[in-house]
Amino acid sequence: MPFIQKEDATIYYEVHGEGFPVIFVHGGGGNTLCWFQQVPYFSRRYKVITVDLRGFKNSRCDPQYAHPRYYPDDIRAIMDAEGITRAAFVCQSLGAWAGLPLAVREPQCVACLFITGSPTPAWSEQNWQVLRRGGDTFNSGKFGSGGVGWNREFMEKNPQRFFLYSQIRLLNGPFDARTMQDDELKLYPEDFKAYRVPTLVGGGLHDDFLTPDSHLHVVTLIPGAQSYTFERAGHSPYFEVPDEFNHVLETFLSGNIDGQA
Template sequence: MMEFFTTSDNVKLYYEVKGEGLPIIFIHGFSEDHNSFRIQQRVLSKKYKIITYDLRGHGISDRTDYGLNLERFALDLREFIGYLELKDVILVGWSMGAWVIFEYINLFGLEKISKICIVDKSPKAINDNSWDLGLYHGKYTMENALKDLSLIKENWIGFAEKFIRNMAPYFNEKQFNISMDKIKNNSPHVMYSMWKSMIEKDYRDTLSKIHIPTLIIFGGKSTFYSVDAGKYLKENIRNSQLIIFEDHTHLLVLENPIRFNRVLEEFTSKY
């Protein structure tokens, strides 16, 4: 039976809950869905209550033409936590999912959250005169972002191809085609709105609001964000630890799920 939660603005979000114990909510990234964490769900649900869901506009959730911004995504998360009657939740955000967490903290503080895990995401994507730890190792500017917005609107498949090749340059053609088959199912207007929302954000000031245990995981070979961005997060979030997956990319959750699960489990039991 498929489970859906209906938000206060009448959007149905698909979700799955497996296991019992300490609740961990996994939040996926841009253009992805709950299946990003299928291995974590299968393994960790033996010990924890593992919750995965599709952000609005993604996966099986409703694809609306409203509420497509990080503020609404954060409110969706708050309503979802309330619907499931959860407390002391651990939030795990991968890529854009990390920004859903940051936005949640901006709007609602640390309400009902006990720990967080940030996976391979800088607090600001756009690089400028004051910031060089953003997307593509400091090379992605607002000019680049505006060109990408136009590309998403005019040729989503073209953008998707560039995005995947930038994210995983080591993919062979079979791996690339599998990723393309999945990403092309997204709705271009949703992807446009979310890319626009992301390029407008700067969460550097949010970091000082975080004083709960925080795990930061970065890929040592990520083509999206440098390890220095991870170090910046660690330096600016109290009670945080940084772990580098040296030989892995932005896709480290899928590339080394055994280590990822072990590191996350150690983090949850340490405090």
């Protein structure tokens, strides 16, 4: 599988299938492996690219360079290496720190953007309160502990899948979630003045890692964005309710990229 050697990091990614490129960017508990319920489904129709963000699993770097400020450029490096000028993006939680800045600053590169379980770097005091609370929970190691962030019914009925998620997460290096709050990463209302990228923001009704309705606030910060609530999911709909997630994503992709070369 491909690696990109940058001055301060080695970036790992995978390519599956052919067609219009769709780039999947994981959250703070994931890596390329977490998309195992999406890759086989979408690679039948699209060129699916999954990535390990720097500091996660196979993307190695010194701790001081494992910062979200580098994510957009890392994704652009992958696109350049694959000869991709335009792609759809699917970003879970932390992954929005890669996808949303690209959509804001280089909209010609982003055909559409699907975000789930994420406060995103779009600034508001309310949004940053959610982000601070989530960051403290993540750094304390309480995410997933006692079911935080999950639909408890899912955990009880699927202990093997919850265990799998936990094992996938253990493959990652340490990550300081406080870095997501740095002032340099904030996207202010003026940054969105010319925003035109089709955007769908999803959230789980059982997400107590963030809040069950945080995605409804996020859509008010991104012009033209629409919302979707996964009523049976917590923080990770792609993992907890993959069939519903895949259906929602497929509909969104079909409406925004079908027919594009």
